[in-house]
Amino acid sequence: MKKLLVVSVLMMTIVLSGTILASDFQGTIRLWDYPHGEGVRSWWDEVINEFEEQNPGVEIEFTQLTWAGGTEKINVAVASGNLPDIVNQGTQVEFIEQGALEDLSGYFSEEELANYYQASIDAFRYKEGIYGWPWYLFPYHMYLNAGLFEERGVELPENGQWTYDEFVEKMDKLTFDRDGDGENDVYGIAYNVQPDFYDFWPVLLSDGAKLFNEDYTEFLLNSPEGLSGLNKIIDLSNKYNVALPNTAGMSQDDQWAAFLNERTIAATATGIWGVGAVNSYNQDLEQKKEDGEDTEGDEPFNLAVANYPSGKEMAQPIVITGGFGVFKQQNQAKLDKIVEFLKFATSAAQQENIISETDWLGFIPTNISVDAEKYYSDDPNMIGVIELMDEARAWPPMIPSWNQIGDKVSRQIQLACQGQISPEDALKTAEREVQRILDKNNR
Amino acid sequence: MRDGSEKFHKHHISFKRFIHEPIPTIKTIGWNFKKNRWAYIFLSVTILVFLLFMVYPVVKAIMLSFQELRVFGDDLWVGLDNYSYTLSDSLFWLSLKNTAIFTLFTVPLGVGSALILATLLHPMSEKVKSFFRAAYYLPGVASGVVMGMVWRYLFDPNYGLFNYFLVTLGLPKMQWLASPDTALGSIILMGFLMAPGFAVILYLSNMKNIPKSYYESADLDGAGSFRKWWNITVPLVKPTTLYLLVTSSIGALQVFTQMYVMTQGGPGYSTYSIVYLIYRTGFFNFDYGLASSQAIILFIIIIILSIVQFKYLSSDIEY
Secondary structure (H helix, E strand, C coil), X not given: CHHHHHHHHHHHXXXXXXXXXXXXXXXXXXXXXXXXXXXXXXXXXXXXXXXXXXXXXXXXXXXXXCCCCHHXXXXXXXXXXXXXXXXXXXXXXXXXXXXXXXXXXXXXXXXXXHCECHHHHHCCEECCEECCEEEEEEEEEEEEEHHHHHHCCCCCCHHHCCEHHHHXXXXXXXXXXXXXXXXXXXXXXXXXXXXCCCCCHHHHCCCCCCCECCCCCCECXXXXXXXXXXXXXXXXXXXXXXXXXXXXXXXXXXXXXXXXXXXXXXXXXXXXXXXXXXXXXHHHHHHXXXXXXXXXXXXXXXXXXECCXXXXXXXCCEEEEEEEEEECCCCHXXXXXXXXXXXXXXXXXXXXXXXXXXXXXXXEECECCCCHHXXXXXXXXXXXXXXXXXXXXXXXXXXXXXXXXXXXXHHHHHHHHCCCCCXXXXXXXXXXXXXXXXXXXXX | CCCCHHHCCCCCECCHHHHHCCCCCHHHHXXXXXXXXXXXXXXXXXXXXXXXXXXXXXXXXXXHCCEECCCCCCCEECCCHHHHHHHCCHHHHHHHHHHHHHHHHHHHHHHHHHHHXXXXXXXXXXXXXXXXXXXXXXXXXXXXXXXXXHHHHHCCCCCCHHHHHHHHCCCCCCCHHHCCCCHHHHHHHHHHHCCCHXXXXXXXXXXXXXXXXHHHHHHHCCCCHHHHHHHHXXXXXXXXXXXXXXXXXXXXXXXXXXXXXXXXXXXXCCCXXXXXXXXXXXXXXXXXXXXXXXXXXXXXXXXXXHHHHHHHHCCCECC
């Protein structure tokens, strides 16, 4: 009896100490994030300091990546096994398939899930799990030079919505010869179909084309709907002549320069950063005027935001969700502490702080409860972007080898847009190459 | 040489002479080590670095080419699957074709232009030669990424300097990097116009060693400038030419920076090079085993090309 009592006490001691250990992690959590502006860096310092004060013994080691080399740094870290704990944009399906990322679905209550934009959760959903913690949204829309629209007496699309025919009609009116030399020098649209850029894919998919079947074993873009969508893009250049010459071969930087600086295109499509870039341009111009600098020839840019033109179906803008992947942890207590930190840093209150106190132009929170429209009430373009979020499609598709697949398809589309191959051949070749990848993945 | 070379002291410059040296035995190796131990000790650091950072990665890459790398868990042995996939991949062959075109144009043009520049500089004073040596060598010192970015702006269809000149001359603008028809040519042009500084320096150094009496004899025989250059200078700088052809070919077959900075392999696949394919396969598609197999195939191609170049271009040179 005495022995039994001693053993029971010892067992309880072990269990209790294990519980304490499990719930009381102390150590370093390594966090990698991309730059979002100086104000955001200060915000991170404050958030980290506050969390560390609330959790003595826990240290958050912050590393700022660069946009140029960040992807490679993450990939090398994964390949070498020298992984951080939390990485922004670190939710590649390949990492999930190899068991490198933690499934965080167990940390979301039903109530918490309902508080996120559906697209922001779908962005990290793979099979039965959720492999990322949503933080911000990065939607893509059409950006319009409202000044040019006004100059040519063209109405902006009502509520930001237009059909393809309406879009072409307006682009045609916005394609004209400004300097009277007999050649057009202002064009309606410049579209980006470069590899790794999906800015114009909503038009490609606007007639109802699908990329994959449900279990991602079959590539479906080579279909009448896919061909129709591709022709919609090609026709802008070859049939209606409303696209900037050789737009399909130009870089995003060149197109943006033509849109913002040269004002030689009336519309383009890009990510939310465009709103921030235009706001920044106008602020700089305002500052130069106040400083008495020569600003002759420089006019403020009048921006409007719209949805992509609809085809047989309502166009769905694409939205990339910025969020945190958590690499596999050996220690349950550490994982719990990491999630606790993520909940703290991405809470509704902190997302409001980012909007109101930092210089992150174009931050769109993933929390529905954050009244972003209140904070952007003086920016009709941000309001317009937020209002179009309901129809957004999560991007990129959560499928292994998406980088490779997207690259293959993009290049075929680019060649078709440049007239190097027919759209039918482009989709056939894309189908053959993508199916090869899918078959290899499913081997 | 057919111009009375028997009058001159024979000085063999040949790669074949090493074949005729005696094969070392264990005893001679031991004796050599004892005699030269300090040299080996000082060399050991370099050898260690070489083994660690050059040999080990190559051996590891060879092993990886037969595997499928996994972050967690054991790597999967797939045998020749990666090689089979690579050799049946149309993109691999397209990349090889682009790389071959790039090499076939840039190497002869680069080496040839270096020879001509060196020939023009050779008769000048040392001060002038020093200035031009530095001027031609400077681009080689600059970062490839920086040069790529600068040239990208030169080729810019809207703001670029080249199109500005074309428009000034009344010619239409070109799309340069934006068109699949001109993108690879633009990158080749960049490779050619960037002066081959190192090659010029090597040629100048070689030309300095050519006895002036050859040219004097040729003058006496009534040879013109071009005949002297073609029949004296060009043959006598052949070892340098061979060296430059081999090293330039190795460099050209591994072209990457220009594609990465300027075109990302596009438009379409028009500037997709082999090394760019390896980079995309490894770092974008996370298929390190497949990327290693592509790298090993490139390695074999480079070895074969180098052997061919040595076999057909090397020769004894007699002064």
